[in-house]
Structure formats: structure tokens, C-alpha cells
Amino acid sequence: MxxxxxxxxxxxxxxxxxxxxxxxxxxxxxxxxxxxxxxxxxxxxxxxxxxxxxxxxxxxxxxxxxxxxxxxxxxxxxxxxxxxxxxxxxxxxxxxxxxxxxxxxxxxxxxxxxxxxxxxxxxxxxxxxxxxxxxxxxxxxxxxxxxxxxIEPLSVGIHACRRAGVTLGSTVLICGADLFAERLGVAKELGADFQLTVKKDDGAQQLAKKVEEILGAQPQITIECTGVESCIQTALYATCSGGVVMLVGLGAAMTTVPLVNAAVREVDIRGVFRYCNTWPMAIAMLSSGKVNxxxxxxxxxxxxxxxxxxxxxxxxxxxxxxxxxxxxxxxx
Missing domain, CATH: 3.90.180.10 (Medium-chain alcohol dehydrogenases, catalytic domain)
Structure with missing residues (x-):
């Protein structure tokens, strides 16, 4: 040694x-x-x-x-x-x-x-x-x-998907690297069906409409990975009634969001803190070759x-x- x-x-x-x-x-x-x-x-x-x-x-x-x-x-x-x-x-x-x-x-x-x-x-x-x-x-x-x-960052995704209830057939919006075209390109290579490049002056409700137009329907689940106030607002507006918004990104301690809009549409807001009991699943996913x-x-x-x-x-x-x-x- x-x-x-x-x-x-x-x-x-x-x-x-x-x-x-x-x-x-x-x-x-x-x-x-x-x-x-x-x-x-x-x-x-x-x-x-x-x-x-x-x-x-x-x-x-x-x-x-x-x-x-x-x-x-x-x-x-x-x-x-x-x-x-x-x-x-x-x-x-x-x-x-x-x-x-x-x-x-x-x-x-x-x-x-x-x-x-x-x-x-x-x-x-x-x-x-x-x-x-x-x-x-x-x-x-x-x-x-x-x-x-x-596996550590993969585990964050696994834990978030578990808490959000993601299953086969779920329509999911991920808010993340949408200001950087090159990062969206990587997302496309790794399996994202659609990409939306966000402009800094886009409004939350305007972006929500764009998401619905691209998908043909509002997503059932939105996984918000930025913690940015405007992105959280977009996530809440974009998600379908009865759906789930999963807050993964950490931002400001106090954030202004359209809470009543989410409440009257029964949109569940859930959070995650790191992960638990995810390493065995992640190892199986990598070993199978299904996740790259x-x-x-x-x-x-x-x-x-x-x-x-x-x-x-x-x-x-x-x-x-x-x-x-x-x-x-x-x-x-």
C-alpha cells in the first residue's frame, strides 16, 4: 500500500x-x-x-x-x-x-x-x-x-421517480438543463423524446402551454430539478390536474408559486431528500445495459x-x- x-x-x-x-x-x-x-x-x-x-x-x-x-x-x-x-x-x-x-x-x-x-x-x-x-x-x-x-446521482433520479409514482407509460416533464442547448442534446441522446429550449424572458404559463403543445397533452408528472422559482411555477402550471410535481432541485428558502392553481386542480407537490434503498436497483439497471x-x-x-x-x-x-x-x- x-x-x-x-x-x-x-x-x-x-x-x-x-x-x-x-x-x-x-x-x-x-x-x-x-x-x-x-x-x-x-x-x-x-x-x-x-x-x-x-x-x-x-x-x-x-x-x-x-x-x-x-x-x-x-x-x-x-x-x-x-x-x-x-x-x-x-x-x-x-x-x-x-x-x-x-x-x-x-x-x-x-x-x-x-x-x-x-x-x-x-x-x-x-x-x-x-x-x-x-x-x-x-x-x-x-x-x-x-x-x-x-450511482449516486442516478439514485437521486430513482428516488424521485419512486416518490412521484413514475411507471411504464407515464408522461413526464423534466425541468433541468433547458437553458443550454448542448445539455439538451445530451438528454436527447440518452432517451428524451422531446426537448424545449427555454428563453430567459419566457413566462411560466407561456412555457406550460408550449409543453402541452409538444406533448399533445399535459404531463402526468413533472420532475423539477433546478430549484429556480420560475421553473417551479412552470412545473405547477404545466402538470395535469390530479398529477404530481416532484421538487428535486434546491433553491431559495422562500419561493412564490401558484399554490391555489395547484390546489384546486389537485396537483400533488412532493419533495425528496437525497435517496434511500436505491443502490441495488441502480446496480441492476446499469448491469442490464438498459440504463447508460x-x-x-x-x-x-x-x-x-x-x-x-x-x-x-x-x-x-x-x-x-x-x-x-x-x-x-x-x-x-
Whole structure:
């Protein structure tokens, strides 16, 4: 094992450093992982740019990164389902307590949950990292490390679709990258039937009409991924009566929306917080070949160039920027 544990550590707003840290020892229920691929999330960039997200404020240096996959190099004394050499994807949220949320299968809502790269919890953008073994999932041979890292954002989609009630035959509007034609192009390549480029002066009701014209009917479900007030308004106007608006994107704490319009049409407004119990489904989806996330990775950087990778993400130059943490294996 190498002596170094290079880590991407955020010290304060705008102060991201690459430094060497001790290689940790796994506890009885943990595994030590040699990290391979870690994706940069918008939340990582937000912490870097602002030093906080809502009530989560950076108060001491924190290792970033939570979209991750790696290889087991050591197991704790109580771990029996994993062994050195296993390739795994990491679920970053681990409940600390067997509270009421845990008992009813909503551990993601536990107020005491550990979550990678959310203050004060360290993330896994480093060479070596320890994690609860029960939240490390073996990857099939036909699923790459990068695909394993992308299970984290894929899980957000799975959890949102579950809560929205998406099934075969559902008509779904996704509000997301609609200001950027190149991102809409990627959405088309990955299976979107229709795309609508939004102009900044388009009104919410006007856009809702355009959506109905394109689809031939109002969507049954709208998944709103931006958190932008105007997009939430469009989502509510666009969704059919009796439908569901799923709020995935996080925006301002107070947002003005046409609530009465939604209420009298019995449009349900639902939210999500991360995900729970999604990794097995995501792995099955990737292994089957029915879901292809590989085109999402547009840039790759070695861990040593983490600052450049964050700048690339912040500038919007790619879809998903991936950091390669194993200096001896920079492959996908």
C-alpha cells in the first residue's frame, strides 16, 4: 500500500487544497477503500464557492466528494460480506442511530445521519477512505468504477421517480438543463423524446402551454430539478390536474408559486431528500445495459488536479467531471 493519502480538502470558501493525510484504519464494521473514481457534484462546488449550503456551514477543514467508487483493501473484524479486492460503489449517507426514520425505512431523513462531504463529515475525494461496510455495494464485472460513482446521482433520479409514482407509460416533464442547448442534446441522446429550449424572458404559463403543445397533452408528472422559482411555477402550471410535481432541485428558502392553481386542480407537490434503498436497483439497471450513464462523463482529471477539475465544473464546461484517485489506474 502506498504511504500517501492525497486528499482534496476545503479549508474555507474558495480555499481548496490537495494535501497528504494519514491512511485511516477501518473500524469493526468498516472497510478501507482505495478510491478510484469520484464525481464532482454541484454541492461540492457550492461548498467551494460559498462555504455553506443552507444550514450546513463549513467550520473546519473538510474532505470533499460523495459520488464515489473504489476497491476494498482491508476489512474490519465484523465484516463478512466483503473482502480485499472487491470493487464497490459507496452510498454516502449512513444512519448513525436506529431512530424512527430508520425503523420505517426513511433513514435518509434521520437528523443524525452521516453524509460524506456535508459538514462536519468528511467525504471521499482522496486516495484511501474508510466507510461503513453495509453501505458499500459490490459492482458486477460489467459495471465500471465510473458507473459505480454515477450511482449516486442516478439514485437521486430513482428516488424521485419512486416518490412521484413514475411507471411504464407515464408522461413526464423534466425541468433541468433547458437553458443550454448542448445539455439538451445530451438528454436527447440518452432517451428524451422531446426537448424545449427555454428563453430567459419566457413566462411560466407561456412555457406550460408550449409543453402541452409538444406533448399533445399535459404531463402526468413533472420532475423539477433546478430549484429556480420560475421553473417551479412552470412545473405547477404545466402538470395535469390530479398529477404530481416532484421538487428535486434546491433553491431559495422562500419561493412564490401558484399554490391555489395547484390546489384546486389537485396537483400533488412532493419533495425528496437525497435517496434511500436505491443502490441495488441502480446496480441492476446499469448491469442490464438498459440504463447508460457513460456519456455523462465528459472530463477526467487526476486527483492532483482537483482544483482545475472544480474550475471546469464551475464554468459549466462539461456534464460530469470525474476525478481519478488511483494513480496507478486512471481507467474508467
Amino acid at each position: 502506498a504511504e500517501e493519502n492525497l486528499s482534496a480538502v476545503l479549508y474555507a470558501k474558495g480555499d481548496l487544497r490537495i494535501e497528504n493525510r494519514p491512511i485511516p484504519e477501518p473500524g469493526p464494521n468498516e472497510v478501507l477503500l482505495q478510491m478510484h473514481s469520484v464525481g464532482i457534484c454541484g454541492s461540492d462546488v457550492h461548498y467551494w464557492q460559498h462555504g455553506q449550503i443552507g444550514d450546513f456551514v463549513l467550520k473546519k477543514p473538510m474532505v470533499l466528494g460523495h459520488e464515489a467508487a473504489g476497491r476494498v483493501v482491508k476489512v474490519g473484524s465484523a465484516v463478512s460480506h466483503l473482502k480485499p479486492g472487491d470493487r464497490v460503489a459507496i452510498e454516502p449517507g449512513v444512519p448513525r442511530d436506529m431512530d424512527e426514520f430508520f425503523k420505517r425505512g426513511q433513514y435518509n431523513l434521520s437528523p443524525t445521519i452521516f453524509f460524506c462531504a456535508t459538514p462536519p463529515d468528511h467525504g471521499n475525494l482522496c486516495r484511501y477512505y474508510t466507510h461503513n461496510a453495509n453501505f458499500c455495494y459490490k459492482l458486477p464485472d460489467n459495471v465500471t468504477f465510473e458507473e459505480g460513482a454515477l 450513464v457513460k456519456p455523462l462523463v465528459t472530463h477526467r482529471f487526476p486527483l492532483e488536479q482537483a482544483v482545475q477539475a472544480f474550475e471546469t465544473t464551475h464554468q459549466g464546461l462539461g456534464i460530469k467531471v470525474m476525478l481519478k484517485c488511483d494513480k496507478n489506474d486512471q481507467n474508467p
